[in-house]
Ligand SMILES: NC(=O)C1=CN([C@@H]2O[C@H](COP(=O)(O)OP(=O)(O)OC[C@H]3O[C@@H](n4cnc5c(N)ncnc54)[C@H](O)[C@@H]3O)[C@@H](O)[C@H]2O)C=CC1
């Protein structure tokens with residue numbers, strides 16, 4: 515299959531380590547990938563410098579193929595440098611450009627240190643919004659975290675919680691639910707997706723006595739989605755919708771804010787969780803974790819989530835091609 519492009523991410527984080535470990539695990543499989551980044555960052559596994567993605571498949575069984583994009587200064591594990599910001603961003607842009615041209619089957623991103631990129635002038639909250647700008651399809655780029663145990667879609671993401679709650683509207687929920695619904699059909703092969711829409715307040719508002727967002731915002735969104743034929747249910751009480759008994763009742767939980775979505779999936783399956791961006795013209799996945807600066811360079815990084823991200827990217831790309 516067309517090789518996948520893996521971005522460098524924050525070079526002072528665990529990205530290089532987990533890229534090498536992922537190659538060791540996946541080298542005998544059918545999903546070749548290549549890294550876009552500084553070749554000197556990879557230690558402990560064989561590397562092969564390639565000059566074009568088309569060379570990756572042949573190299574992959576013996577070495578991690580790398581499109582070498584040198585960094586301007588040395589990397590100190592655990593200590594991001596603003597001097598690296600342009601190369602980190604360029605690695606994402608190049609991966610997207612290759613995917614759009616059909617030369618990469620999908621983009622898998624290594625984690626970025628967001629505060630470090632903001633300080634260097636990056637004006638997007640994260641990959642999701644940046645990719646929405648450079649690979650969008652006219653709908654918002656929507657974050658989904660997916661694992662075999664749970665799929666969650668936060669409809670507000672990287673913003674202060676008070677602001678996120680103030681921004682909630684039926685339209686925001688409807689837009690995200692529609693995009694999630696379409697992606698569950700197209701990318702996950704679920705013929706008739708079932709969506710569970712979370713409430714905001716304790717006990718989903720207890721009939722309005724503990725907050726009115728369920729009555730004024732969530733219930734009208736659920737009704738509108740049902741009227742257009744989408745199997746949506748809710749508002750679901752957030753404290754019970756993620757239990758083992760409740761989860762088999764839906765294919766994705768539409769959550770109202772970042773932590774409502776990410777706490778359950780990371781608690782249930784940090785290793786198997788994958789961040790997928792919905793609503794793009796390309797396939798993009800990422801591990802569910804961040805840069806883990808506290809353990810960078812120690813050899814303690816676990817590559818499971820990156821491996822799951824690579825596998826899921828390949829699966830979605832194959833499903834789209836089919
Ligand atoms: N897709 C992306 O680019 C993402 C980027 N981030 C960014 O990462 C930075 C750090 O975020 P944190 O909240 O500290 O989360 P984090 O996921 O980087 O780390 C949280 C804890 O989990 C551990 N951990 C994370 N991944 C691990 C792995 N693969 N193996 C072993 N231990 C692991 C870390 O050592 C740390 O103790 C922030 O700048 C954040 O914005 C966070 C999530 C996703």
Ligand SMILES: NCC(=O)COP(=O)(O)O
Nearest residue numbers: 639640641642643789800
């Ligand atoms: N907390 C999830 C996260 O930070 C992922 O963000 P993105 O960079 O994939 O948009």
